[in-house]
Amino acid sequence: MVRLRVLPPKVVAHIAAGQVIDYPVSIVKELLENALDAHAHTIRLSLEEGGNSRIIMADDGVGMTKEELQLCAQAHTTSKLQSVEDLSDIRTYGFRGEGLASITHVSRMKISSRCWDDPIGWTIEKRGKIASEPTPSGMRPGTSISIDQLFEEIPARKKFLRAASTERKSILQLIHKYLLTMDDVGIQVYDGTKEIFSCPRNRSREERLGLLLGDDVAASAFFIETEVRGAHIVVYLAHPKHARKSMSYGYVIVNGRPVALPECTTTIKEAYGSLLEPRFYPEYAVFITADPRDVDCNIDPKKQRVQLLHQNEILRALQEAIIKAIRTPFSVTTDPGVVRDRSMDTYSAALAREDKVLWTPHTRKSKNKEVLQVFNTYLIYEENDRLFLFDQHAAHERILFDQIQDDYYNKHSQPILLEKPQLCELSARDIHEIEELLPLFRNIGFAIDIFNNSTLRVDAVPQWAKRRSLRTVLTACLDDILSSPIGHFTSDQQTHLTLSYVACRSAIKAGDLLSSKEREALLNKVLTLDHHYTCPHGRPLVIELTRTYFEKLFKRT
Ligand SMILES: Nc1ncnc2c1ncn2[C@@H]1O[C@H](COP(=O)(O)OP(=O)(O)OP(=O)(O)O)[C@@H](O)[C@H]1O
Ligand SMILES: [Mg+2]
Structure with missing residues (x-):
């Protein structure tokens, strides 16, 4: 009896797609990254039932030709990577040529795209490997992708879809994270006909931080900049009085990519020292700009984590810079003099003032x-x-x-x-x-x-x-x-x-x-x-x- 067999390609594709796409939020992430890679300036995201029924992302990026449109949702098809060497020098969000293909294996996709030089655009529909012939489309330059019938063919996954409100929340959290990297991009998010979030183009990083952490938190945050091993580190730290009970209020951006780096939260928490209660975590945003050759983005199917070549040194430099800046815990000045700028001294003085209010x-x-x-x-x-x-x-x-x-x-x-x-x-x-x-x-x-x-x-x-x-x-x-x-x-x-x-x-x-x-x-x-x-x-x-x-x-x- 032969028990060992090669899996049919469709099952293989479903398994692979499952690693990339689990909830609507992962579809939004793939589409958003594609729009950003296409140099979009304006992005519109429309959800139905928090993305469980339909997701539409429209951008004004470079668009695709008719031929590219026919290819783009095929597995291992990308315009961003060509050789193994390119893998160690990644400068785009996407590089695997898997995002769209994975989505088509778990849903129905309709893509319309038009390059800026072309008089018209084209539309195709795709589900799994079956694609329709392109039809002409009167549209503005850019790309619009509509996804529905999510997990229709995978009941095991479909029954795990979460409530619309939960999905909406996690999609917004995702957008918030990317906001910090979208200096030149405006975004609007709709659920049904209701606008649930928007951020216009050309908002400064500080303004975006205000959207992310709340204006008062961002306004009292202070700023540190340091360099180590060719990596440039910029940190915005919220006052400890804004500490949260969750670690998820820390944002780490490595070469423009929002990533999960829990070590960063631990490092910053320790730098705050006794200014934070044990189960509280700081709010912060850390931007690390390193040589792309020193950053490995290819370590997890969802591209949520990266490996930094000099991670320990970077974290140590970060910690030292913070300790020096807030002078904690040794010399929090008791001088209650009020200075209005956000220099380090002011921060220490502010700390002392806060303490005094309490005790x-x-x-x-x-x-x-x-x-x-x-x-x-x-x-x-x-x-x-x-x-x-x-x-x-x-x-x-x-x-x-x-x-x-x-x-x-x-x-x-x-x-x-x-x-x-x-x-x-x-x-x-x-x-x-x-x-x-x-x-x-x-x-x-x-x-x-x-x-x-x-x-x-x-x-x-x-x-x-x-x-x-x-x-x-x-x-x-x-x-x-x-x-x-x-x-x-x-x-x-x-x-x-x-x-x-x-x-x-x-x-x-x-x-x-x-x-x-x-x-x-x-x-x-x-x-x-x-x-x-x-x-x-x-x-x-x-x-x-x-x-x-x-x-x-x-x-x-
Ligand atoms: N919004 C878009 N505008 C222009 N081109 C796009 C857009 N979305 C996708 N493409 C094209 O389709 C290709 C395939 O996209 P897909 O997301 O599947 O792979 P990728 O972005 O190259 O890599 P990854 O799988 O890591 O996301 C892209 O390389 C790009 O050329
Ligand atoms: Mg992609």
């Missing part, structure tokens, strides 16, 4: 009021018609962190020479890792050397690390470095992480029962903090509830 330092007036502890974790304190709830661990951690940091940066950053060298036993793997990172460790004040493959020799430690277990401090540093998506931190970042680690380990824990004296002492110290309202890891430190809040709660107002 105004003040001296305690009603000293006779007792500080209560609940759940052995939170402190409660009342003043001026306000109730303050402190997280005892977070509060103490912030106090210690500020002290240790002040100690490290302002007073004595000279390492302490140990009376006699100490040997620190670590795993071979840790030693191996530390060996690669020796300059970084030395940079932050550790005079260390590899003694043998499981021991470190330590001659000096930074001030803040004295009297602490060497092993714990060193492995903590190492873990932080290795958990970074880019493998290395800058020494400033590393120092921040290490200091916050030390503060965290040394702080009062949640669950620790505090005496009334300890509660008083902690509260009095918290009140001297000037602008921080989060612990060094970004968790909130204090919650403030007003008397009005309680009155509303008990329906007294």
Whole structure:
């Protein structure tokens, strides 16, 4: 019995098409990229039922001749690529010659196109491999493609089509992403007869960013530019107060192509440091322009990811530039002076102002009021018609962190020479890792050397690390470095992480029962903090509830 057989071409085509086209949004993506590759200036997208019933994309790009029209929806047919060498120098969105063919395998397509030099255009209809003869079409130059009967012949797929509203939303999200790359292109999107989105031609990048993130977010965003390994990086970063709970508010554009690069979000989140709460993500747009030969676009059937030759260096440069620019977490200035431009200093000042709104330092007036502890974790304190709830661990951690940091940066950053060298036993793997990172460790004040493959020799430690277990401090540093998506931190970042680690380990824990004296002492110290309202890891430190809040709660107002 022969069980092994070659699949019929139609099944092969369906399988291949399924990898490119899953929902209407993937059809829109293919059509949009084709229109952009055809140098369109105006694009009109019309949907019916969020694209589930019909999608029509019309552009005023270069158009196709009658002969090209007959060829364009055949598999492996493209005007954008000719040789294997071209694959390593891709400058267009499309290059595989598969987009239109894949769509015709899962739907019915009608294409009309006219070149600018031709007096008339032509129309064909296609489904799978069957195409109609071209018929003349009176139309403006450009191309119009209409898709319907989506997944009609593939019931397994059709039943997974999502609600029209869901499709509409994901199509709009796609358009938004591409907006950042469409500087010279205007677009209108209709669902039925209703215009659901439009952006005119010749809108600046900042204006487009305003459309994407909201004007106020874009207006308070700040701008960084840097270069590394021939790659030019431009970043627009939103103020941390606009942080979102989803990672999807970060946009990465590589050589004009919107791509998914989650490492970029992680990198930026880490650069923001404790300005962001742990489960919040920054809003940003990053534009990377690199030599096309350093970018591999051919790594996924949907062309949503790319591989950058110098990705780690690019991300590291990005992170360094951001840290330098926002000067976090070390020197967020407390000068509330208002400057209206969007320079880095203004940004830092703005941060400080934001913090102040949330947490105004003040001296305690009603000293006779007792500080209560609940759940052995939170402190409660009342003043001026306000109730303050402190997280005892977070509060103490912030106090210690500020002290240790002040100690490290302002007073004595000279390492302490140990009376006699100490040997620190670590795993071979840790030693191996530390060996690669020796300059970084030395940079932050550790005079260390590899003694043998499981021991470190330590001659000096930074001030803040004295009297602490060497092993714990060193492995903590190492873990932080290795958990970074880019493998290395800058020494400033590393120092921040290490200091916050030390503060965290040394702080009062949640669950620790505090005496009334300890509660008083902690509260009095918290009140001297000037602008921080989060612990060094970004968790909130204090919650403030007003008397009005309680009155509303008990329906007294
Ligand atoms: N809107 C358009 N205007 C002008 N020509 C177009 C348009 N859409 C498609 N074409 C032509 O049809 C060809 C095939 O398009 P298709 O999308 O199938 O492949 P591709 O864009 O070359 O590569 P990919 O499969 O990666 O998208 C294109 O190379 C282009 O020459
Ligand atoms: Mg294409």
